[in-house]
Amino acid sequence: MDPAVVIPPQGLDDLIGILDAQGYEVLGVRETDGALELGPVTAAADLPRGRIEAAEAGSVRLVDGPRAAFFDHTLPMQGLKRVVYPAQERLYTTGPDLVAAEEPVEAPPRAILGVRPCDLAALDTLTAVFEGGPFVDTRFRQRREALLLIAVNCMRPAATCFCASMDSGPRAERGFDLAIDELIQAGRHVLVVTAGSARGQEILEQLPGEPAEEADLRAAREGSRACAEAQQRRLDEGVEGLLKRSYDHPHWAAVAERCLSCANCTLVCPTCFCGTVEDRSSLDGAEAERWRRWDSCFTLDFSYLHGGAVRGETASRYRQWITHKLAHWHDQFGRSGCVGCGRCIGWCPVGIDITAEAAALAASEGRSELSGEEI
Amino acid sequence: MTLIAADPATAAAPDTGMLPRPFEVRARRRELADCVTLEMAALDGRPLGFAPGQFTMLYVHGVGEIAISISGNPAEADTLVQTIRAVGAVSRALCELPEGQRLGVRGPLGKAWPVERALGKHLMVVAGGLGLAPTRPVIYWALANRDRLKSLDIVYGTRSPDQILYPQQLLGWSSAEGLRVGITVDRASEDWTGRVGVVTDLVPSMLRDPAETVAMVCGPEIMMRFAAQGLAAAGVPQDDIHLSLERNMKCGIGWCGHCQLGPHLICRDGPVFPYPAVRDLMTVWEL
Numbered sequence: 001m002d003p004a005v006v007i008p009p010q011g012l013d014d015l016i017g018i019l020d021a022q023g024y025e026v027l028g029v030r031e032t033d034g035a036l037e038l039g040p041v042t043a044a045a046d047l048p049r050g051r052i053e054a055a056e057a058g059s060v061r062l063v064d065g066p067r068a069a070f071f072d073h074t075l076p077m078q079g080l081k082r083v084v085y086p087a088q089e090r091l092y093t094t095g096p097d098l099v100a101a102e103e104p105v106e107a108p109p110r111a112i113l114g115v116r117p118c119d120l121a122a123l124d125t126l127t128a129v130f131e132g133g134p135f136v137d138t139r140f141r142q143r144r145e146a147l148l149l150i151a152v153n154c155m156r157p158a159a160t161c162f163c164a165s166m167d168s169g170p171r172a173e174r175g176f177d178l179a180i181d182e183l184i185q186a187g188r189h190v191l192v193v194t195a196g197s198a199r200g201q202e203i204l205e206q207l208p209g210e211p212a213e214e215a216d217l218r219a220a221r222e223g224s225r226a227c228a229e230a231q232q233r234r235l236d237e238g239v240e241g242l243l244k245r246s247y248d249h250p251h252w253a254a255v256a257e258r259c260l261s262c263a264n265c266t267l268v269c270p271t272c273f274c275g276t277v278e279d280r281s282s283l284d285g286a287e288a289e290r291w292r293r294w295d296s297c298f299t300l301d302f303s304y305l306h307g308g309a310v311r312g313e314t315a316s317r318y319r320q321w322i323t324h325k326l327a328h329w330h331d332q333f334g335r336s337g338c339v340g341c342g343r344c345i346g347w348c349p350v351g352i353d354i355t356a357e358a359a360a361l362a363a364s365e366g367r368s369e370l371s372g373e374e375i
Numbered sequence: 376m377t378l379i380a381a382d383p384a385t386a387a388a389p390d391t392g393m394l395p396r397p398f399e400v401r402a403r404r405r406e407l408a409d410c411v412t413l414e415m416a417a418l419d420g421r422p423l424g425f426a427p428g429q430f431t432m433l434y435v436h437g438v439g440e441i442a443i444s445i446s447g448n449p450a451e452a453d454t455l456v457q458t459i460r461a462v463g464a465v466s467r468a469l470c471e472l473p474e475g476q477r478l479g480v481r482g483p484l485g486k487a488w489p490v491e492r493a494l495g496k497h498l499m500v501v502a503g504g505l506g507l508a509p510t511r512p513v514i515y516w517a518l519a520n521r522d523r524l525k526s527l528d529i530v531y532g533t534r535s536p537d538q539i540l541y542p543q544q545l546l547g548w549s550s551a552e553g554l555r556v557g558i559t560v561d562r563a564s565e566d567w568t569g570r571v572g573v574v575t576d577l578v579p580s581m582l583r584d585p586a587e588t589v590a591m592v593c594g595p596e597i598m599m600r601f602a603a604q605g606l607a608a609a610g611v612p613q614d615d616i617h618l619s620l621e622r623n624m625k626c627g628i629g630w631c632g633h634c635q636l637g638p639h640l641i642c643r644d645g646p647v648f649p650y651p652a653v654r655d656l657m658t659v660w661e662l
Contacts, residue, residue: 091393096436098397098418098477133643135392135628247637247659274632276625277393281437288437292393295631302633305623306462316661324635331638 004194006216007209011191012044012070018206024111024148029076034062036076041113048073055158058351071114071182074158075341079119079270081126083110084143088293095287105139111148117169118341120151122270124175128333129273148199151176155223157231160342162355165234168339171224178203181220192220233342233355236362243327246361255357256315258350263296265344266321271337297321322354393626395434395479398455400472406458406540410505411470412446415455415480423480424452426487427512428619428647432627433457434479435468442624444509445483449516455480458508484627485646488513488617493589497526499582501602503574503594504533507540509619510593514548528555528581532574535560536567557581575601585610593619600657603650616650637662
């Protein structure tokens with residue numbers, strides 16, 4: 001890989017200018033209505049500079065951070081999912097002749113400024129779902145291939161983060177075009193920019209900077225290491241087996257006492273991919289449109305089979321979600337469905353914590369094994 | 376004689392994605408009060424070849440799309456034959472489609488019955504209710520490959536005599552040499568002289584040589600559970616018991632997540648599974 005470049009903070013505006021000149025729509029993290037969202041940015045001033053999330057189970061609030069960093073916040077509410085897999089899209093239109101006219105795919109070149117490593121990993125996970133099987137979702141693929149990904153390595157975790165235990169952060173190792181480490185030390189504020197692709201290298205060469213010194217690269221790696229160590233939550237490796245042994249566990253009923261079955265977790269999850277398809281007909285019935293839209297395993301309708309829903313209880317729906325995410329995903333797609341972004345923890349209205357529920361199952365298993373020994 | 380490819384990889388190349396192809400209803404036959412068989416032909420000149428056990432997604436204009444098993448003869452690729460029970464909006468609309476009406480078809484999809492495992496062995500088809508429809512392609516295949524099987528037996532159970540699917544065919548098959556057809560109903564009518572009871576009771580008495588038997592089972596989930604348990608208890612190797620499972624499917628191609636049963640996506644990994652792959656999952660509450 002070609003050497004990294006150090007640019008001053010104003011270099012972000014140069015970067016956005018280069019991307020704009022190359023025809024990219026630039027999306028970045030913006031503060032909107034008290035939350036962080038992925039939206040259009042035209043200048044570095046659009047970024048939530050100095051702001052960080054105070055996140056905990058059931059709450060995400062933006063507050064002023066201790067320093068004027070561009071990237072001390074962590075994640076927008078939603079990851080790249082809605083960029084590559086819209087919440088709803090028309091697939092085709094047809095008349096009674098059933099000759100389907102496929103809807104053209106809107107896939108303009110988009111540059112995403114500030115993708116976190118966990119969201120990069122989530123894009124990889126979605127790619128395995130939509131492109132890794134016997135059928136390839138070409139609509140997803142076209143949107144994904146139109147992305148230019150500018151990663152930002154995390155220097156501070158939110159309290160809900162646990163990417164380190166999922167091996168999906170806080171430092172991006174691959175899958176990006178450019179990666180940024182933001183260093184603020186002893187009054188010096190710089191961005192260390194590394195290329196991860198030929199396209200990224202081409203942009204890097206246009207940036208007004210100097211080759212990075214070894215000390216800066218070391219500081220960047222040290223920042224990632226410190227961020228990993230500062231993470232307060234984790235999921236243990238044994239969780240796949242634990243969940244597969246726990247189908248009939250009484251803990252599901254305990255979670256269901258709290259779970260509203262509202263589907264917030266599946267909406268903010270960057271890998272939850274479940275969808276449904278519905279017809280929208282013209283009033284005279286001559287034309288019908290087929291729309292695909294996001295669905296959630298928390299709805300009663302999701303498992304409907306003639307006669308009724310398979311998963312009638314909230315307990316079985318929560319079990320389905322967490323077991324699919326952390327266990328069955330391995331069988332289906334060769335990896336975990338969780339990247340440790342922690343969004344489901346923060347955005348759950350009642351503060352259900354995926355790491356805490358896994359830990360509670362593990363703890364109760366330990367207890368039952370102990371009681372077994374006593375008998 | 377043609378041996379039908381049972382490996383989906385060697386069956387007709389599947390269509391891509393979510394776009395249906397236009398088909399036309401060429402004939403329709405009412406099978407039961409709530410049940411119709413459609414014979415359909417492709418309008419784009421590409422007949423839909425399939426392997427026994429595969430399914431299609433059938434789309435009714437302006438109503439919706441559902442997964443339906445293929446019930447026709449795999450050796451007759453020009454006609455797509457599917458039997459549909461009216462239980463919801465789309466299946467009701469399908470059952471009402473008149474001859475000449477168009478509909479959309481995607482497929483064939485899913486894993487087939489592993490019929491090659493039955494070569495040189497006794498083949499037992501166990502069906503409950505409408506479960507005879509997804510197993511009928513196996514019966515067609517087996518009849519065309521009789522000399523390569525030790526035997527073919529059909530065990531069929533349904534609710535009542537007026538709910539017997541394909542009665543004329545069952546009658547015809549039962550008079551074929553060396554082929555036994557056992558039929559049982561849950562509730563008899565006054566004129567019923569046959570057997571009364573659940574299909575799982577009939578299975579053990581019809582097994583010829585359990586260790587040399589391959590069983591293909593389709594019906595309501597509870598019936599399949601007990602049928603598979605009974606077959607295994609009688610000595611049929613568990614790897615030689617195959618079940619065709621059903622869950623709600625929205626895409627049929629592994630993208631929508633609806634048809635999960637534990638680790639399986641039924642559309643992609645099934646719908647036909649060897650019993651050991653689903654045995655423990657079938658007893659889990661609301662999985």
